Amino acid sequence: MRIAVVGTGYVGLVTGTCFAEVGIDVTCIDIDQKKIENLKKNILPIYEPGLEEMVARNAQKERLSFSTDLATSIQGCDAAFIAVGTPPGEDGSADLKYVLAVARSIGQNMNSYLVVVTKSTVPVGTANKVRKAIEEELEVRGVDIPFDVASNPEFLKEGAAIDDFLKPDRIVVGVCSQRAQEVMKKLYKPFLMNGHPLIFMDVPSAEMTKYAANAMLATKISFMNDIANLCEIMGADVNMVRKGIGSDVRIGNKFIYPGIGYGGSCFPKDVKALIRTASENGYEMKVLKSVEDVNENQKSVLYNKILNHFSGDLAGKTFAIWGLSFKPKTDDMREAPSLVIIQKLLEQGAKVRAYDPVAMKEAQHSLGDSIEYGKDEYETLIDADALLLVTEWPEFRSPNFNVVSKLMKEKVVFDGRNIYDATDLNEKGFTYYGIGVKQ
């Protein structure tokens, strides 16, 4: 089989590479010439564990190629995946200009039956707009070429995207014809070895599934953050409560870790978009509005603890920050809670020295020289008044606290992800603050 994937960002590149990995002939297309030139030299625009090697291997086997030429690349394809960005517009709604521009370009150039698949996260109703755009272009050309539009939302987690694609929990595809269903079935057959389902449904339901999944996960997190804050007030320990409720299979033990709020490019954007879609259609998403509120507040929880500990006087104090990215195993800084915390500390005249295993370059784009960047996690600690654990990278989980204690001026740890044991740290002479645990 042969496919084209338009857009070589995070979703497009992972999708294209994983399809190539199972033997499908893939061309990844982008209008950004520099990006394509780099990809041809195996220079990737994003960091994702394992992706670089996989791109190199499949390019070498000539199953994966890169091009700026959509017109040629889509000829003879069974399907064309649209995986371009949908940046939030000023009002928070997803901007579809790139998606629709690709649809037009497909309409201008396709010469045989094609399934056009929306892979970008797009509001319910977008597939219809894509269909219309293609129809209009075919009409301009005066040709009648059959095509179908399908919606195939992605459920990849940054840092685990390859595994998520190769061994998916489920694949959701919205189709409106048997012919399109057959093409999609053939394409995804190699990924169904683990017995997990390929679920076909109508197109609007597939589009909605993506938002409902992310909104549900964001709800779980905000709910647990709310419970964590109440635990603190009531003298309970959220780590215990989490274990207590998570062992009920109806609740499950995943995505119930309290912290400093969810970030990234998906949850904040998708929660906003769903609230908006609802309100545009005369409905109010009351639960999701609270999910957003709780998340905004949660980004200040660690900072408030710091302010309290230092009696409101942070001027001249030095804070060591471990972890900048919105979560481990990614360099993604979008909506990272670290940015909110750092800004608040700087506003109070504090000094910040941070270390992140991969996100420092990315962080510099938004933070510039306003903070110092440590060479490693230990260097950030020299003469620090407190350590802030912001992102739970594996290498921060079990540091040598004897070394930590010698390097720091004050032995205070603010643990935004509850990865350390309070009793253990207290015994080592540290003052410990977690989220939703007894201080």
Ligand code: UGA
């Ligand atoms: C999320 C979804 O998990 C994917 O299924 C989805 O495909 C993706 O969005 C998307 O729409 O593209 P991602 O944003 O990469 O994936 O990251 P997650 O691992 O879901 O984490 C999101 C945020 O929630 C992070 O800030 C993380 O720290 C936070 N989180 C997660 C918690 O605070 N507690 C938890 O228990 C789990």
